[in-house]
Amino acid sequence: xxxxxxxxxxxxxxxxxxxxxxxxxxxxxxxxxxxxxxxxxxxxxxxxxxxxxxxxxxxxxxxxxxxxxxxxxxxxxxxxxxxxxxxxxxxxxxxxxxxxxxxxxxxxxxxxxxxxxxxxxxxxxxxxxxxxxxxxxxxxxxxxxxxxxxxxxxxxxxxxxxxxxxxxxxxxxxxxxxxxxxxxxxxxxxxxxxxxxxxxxxxxxxxxxxxxxxxxxxxxxxxxxxxxxxxxxxxxxxxxxxxxxxxxxxxxxxxxxxxxxxxxxxxxxxxxxxxxx
Amino acid sequence: xxxxxxxxxxxxxxxxxxxxxxxxxxxxxxxxxxxxxxxxxxxxxxxxxxxxxxxxxxxxxxxxxxxxxxxxxxxxxxxxxxxxxxxxxxxxxxxxxxxxxxxxxxxxxxxxxxxxxxxxxxxxxxxxxxxxxxxxxxxxxxxxxxxxxxxxxxxxxxxxxxxxxxxxxxxxxxxxxxxxxxxxxxxxxxxxxxxxxxxxxxxxxxxxxxxxxxxxxxxxxxxxxxxxxxxxxxxxxxxxxxxxxxxxxxxxxxxxxxxxxxxxxxxxxxxxxxxxxxxxxxxxxxxxxxxxxxxxxxxxxxxxxxxxxxxxxxxxxxxxxxxxxxxxxxxxxxxxxxxxxxxxxxxxxxxxxxxxxxxxxxxxxxxxxxxxxxxxxxxxxxxxxxxxxxxxxxxxxxxxxxxxxxxxxxxxxxxxxxxxxxxxxxxxxxxxxxxxxxxxxxxxxxxxxxxxxxxxxxxxxxxxxxxxxxxxxxxxxxxxxxxxxxxxxxxxxxxxxxxxxxxxxxxxxxxxxxxxxxxxxxxxxxxxxxxxxxxxxx
Numbered sequence: 071x072x073x074x075x076x077x078x079x080x081x082x083x084x085x086x087x088x089x090x091x092x093x094x095x096x097x098x099x100x101x102x103x104x105x106x107x108x109x110x111x112x113x114x115x116x117x118x119x120x121x122x123x124x125x126x127x128x129x130x131x132x133x134x135x136x137x138x139x140x141x142x143x144x145x146x147x148x149x150x151x152x153x154x155x156x157x158x159x160x161x162x163x164x165x166x167x168x169x170x171x172x173x174x175x176x177x178x179x180x181x182x183x184x185x186x187x188x189x190x191x192x193x194x195x196x197x198x199x200x201x202x203x204x205x206x207x208x209x210x211x212x213x214x215x216x217x218x219x220x221x222x223x224x225x226x227x228x229x230x231x232x233x234x235x236x237x238x239x240x241x242x243x244x245x246x247x248x249x250x251x252x253x254x255x256x257x258x259x260x261x262x263x264x265x266x267x268x269x270x271x272x273x274x275x276x277x278x279x280x281x282x283x284x285x286x287x288x289x290x291x292x293x294x295x296x297x298x299x300x301x302x303x304x305x306x307x308x309x310x311x312x313x314x315x316x317x318x319x320x321x322x323x324x325x326x327x328x329x330x331x332x333x334x335x336x337x338x339x340x341x342x343x344x345x346x347x
Numbered sequence: 348x349x350x351x352x353x354x355x356x357x358x359x360x361x362x363x364x365x366x367x368x369x370x371x372x373x374x375x376x377x378x379x380x381x382x383x384x385x386x387x388x389x390x391x392x393x394x395x396x397x398x399x400x401x402x403x404x405x406x407x408x409x410x411x412x413x414x415x416x417x418x419x420x421x422x423x424x425x426x427x428x429x430x431x432x433x434x435x436x437x438x439x440x441x442x443x444x445x446x447x448x449x450x451x452x453x454x455x456x457x458x459x460x461x462x463x464x465x466x467x468x469x470x471x472x473x474x475x476x477x478x479x480x481x482x483x484x485x486x487x488x489x490x491x492x493x494x495x496x497x498x499x500x501x502x503x504x505x506x507x508x509x510x511x512x513x514x515x516x517x518x519x520x521x522x523x524x525x526x527x528x529x530x531x532x533x534x535x536x537x538x539x540x541x542x543x544x545x546x547x548x549x550x551x552x553x554x555x556x557x558x559x560x561x562x563x564x565x566x567x568x569x570x571x572x573x574x575x576x577x578x579x580x581x582x583x584x585x586x587x588x589x590x591x592x593x594x595x596x597x598x599x600x601x602x603x604x605x606x607x608x609x610x611x612x613x614x615x616x617x618x619x620x621x622x623x624x625x626x627x628x629x630x631x632x633x634x635x636x637x638x639x640x641x642x643x644x645x646x647x648x649x650x651x652x653x654x655x656x657x658x659x660x661x662x663x664x665x666x667x668x669x670x671x672x673x674x675x676x677x678x679x680x681x682x683x684x685x686x687x688x689x690x691x692x693x694x695x696x697x698x699x700x701x702x703x704x705x706x707x708x709x710x711x712x713x714x715x716x717x718x719x720x721x722x723x724x725x726x727x728x729x730x731x732x733x734x735x736x737x738x739x740x741x742x743x744x745x746x747x748x749x750x751x752x753x754x755x756x757x758x759x760x761x762x763x764x765x766x767x768x769x770x771x772x773x774x775x776x777x778x779x780x781x782x783x784x785x786x787x788x789x790x791x792x793x794x795x796x797x798x799x800x801x802x803x804x805x806x807x808x809x810x811x812x813x814x815x816x817x818x819x820x821x822x823x824x825x826x827x828x829x830x831x832x833x834x835x836x837x838x839x840x841x842x843x844x845x846x847x848x849x850x851x852x853x854x855x856x857x858x859x860x861x862x863x864x865x866x867x868x869x870x871x872x873x874x875x876x877x878x879x880x881x882x883x884x885x
Contacts (some may be wrong), residue, residue: 280593
């Protein structure tokens, strides 16, 4: 079904220019963590349940519209209720809902289990950048929209965003984490509410001033994963991307050493925004 | 409207009072409107006001879609963009959709229950005339230093406190809108409870009246909650309280709980009257009685009840306890049951009927299909783990626009096409109305369907600029937006040309469909004062 829709759409729109690898994307991508895969499976399960219900309900509607037209001489029946039918179409949805709720609840319990993490990073949202602090490693730095994107995104900058790689989804200093390790993220904010989101990890949570939220992820593959702030946080809400660089344990360790030794990005555990750059 | 000329249509009443002037016709000139106490005049003013606001809010939507037409910032500053999304929502919700339903209630409730007018006509006048002041205040924020509110219509602190002089204007505008809605709701309840024609028991009332009775209770329950929430924002900003500030022992998330305790019933305030309208129109043009009337009433009542215990599904990402998330997920999923009953019963009404497809029916059918799509995405959003991906993305934008535009707005348009001939005494141009229908239905899908894809692919909402991977669907969506916006000019043209003149409509406008209901027993247009002697309902 999705394939058919995909093909049809692709065919219809083939004449339009295609700019980017992900253009005409239709569905949620499968991520690189256990949680994101479970969430994706859940998303597809509900989607297909909805499709099946839609076929039945829209089918009945279309059948009625086609079959019982006055212009075709249809004569109205006189029934106006049927207790049995109404009981049936109350019970069946309840059964379907229970069937959806069970796997959803199981996944939710898994998501909320933040125990036994290998690494804890405190993430603080500011207008409009992120601050990452490796709590036990004494490493901390700010992560701000990359210079090239920032120049291109100014009002009437004259720069074509298509010429900028990872336009608006690139930062100066990404969060670096080791592959295959359970990373616990503690979230808070310094001014207004933000939300930290990497679609490939399946998780999004609000960063709220004065409160600490937590989420976890364990990336299975190395690579660079991109997301954005997902809670309106003022003028430059659209310009504070989240970028996570997942590296092998060795690469991560050497990166960490470099940071601890005082490489330019490491501002010794300072959290005040004034210490940035 | 042209009601002024129709005193002739009034059955010759014996003048049983000693007043010198004619009590049965409207005042002349501005006094008729400013001092209006007639439910038809006030209904007309509400509807025209709502149409005006629909275009004001629509213009803002056009600014949003124009900026999002392609990546990069071409037209507006991000702050102004945020003002546009904020103002678009406030104006469409409080200025377009809600007043339209109150206008329909004013016109139709007395006619449908056989009452001579609304129960509290002077309060009725007051509740309407507050609105122009409320919206002058709100729109005035566009002109003050610092610009219009830009923190989203949800006004989450601390962000919503980061504005200039527009802040108190926003708060007082919301207070005024709330006061207007509460008065309108009181009027609806008092009218329905006390002024039904003899013999019209509650379970004989038309579905539109039922839907409004329940909506009015929702309004009375939640508008004061909103007023409380925004007042706390006001005192936090100016009087040193810290209700929503952690540094002073407050909690920014508490605002979200209070806001959505208002906000979710508010969502149903905007859809229940549309349910009522569709329940009137589908039986008419199916030439068959509404299937399962009683369960339709109970379904609306259950939806209204459930609306009070699902609010936190708007804020699954704030970090709630597991038990809280599970409760709000299950309660939200439960709403699918009564909503499903409604959709199935509408379908069963059409089944074995004799259908014809005049403009009101076309809009009602479009409502049926597209609202159901909004229902499906709503069900998906209820699943908490999946919501962690969907939340605050364009998937949500697509969802609530599907329930609000082809849902609430199409419901209103269906009602206008259904009753406009009754109100004006003129039949509109069927061909034009059908053209308007097809343009609206096609463009609304071009506009909002791709937004599902954008959200799933990872585009957050409320951003003025985006990565190039989102460029293609945004362009399609914007094209749909412009098409939809322009199509609505045709709607305004149809409405105004029908007010001015046209083929005379019969009393029983949809003769062929054998309509039922008291509104069809009066002339088209109805006399200025109808049902001065209550009709008998068997």
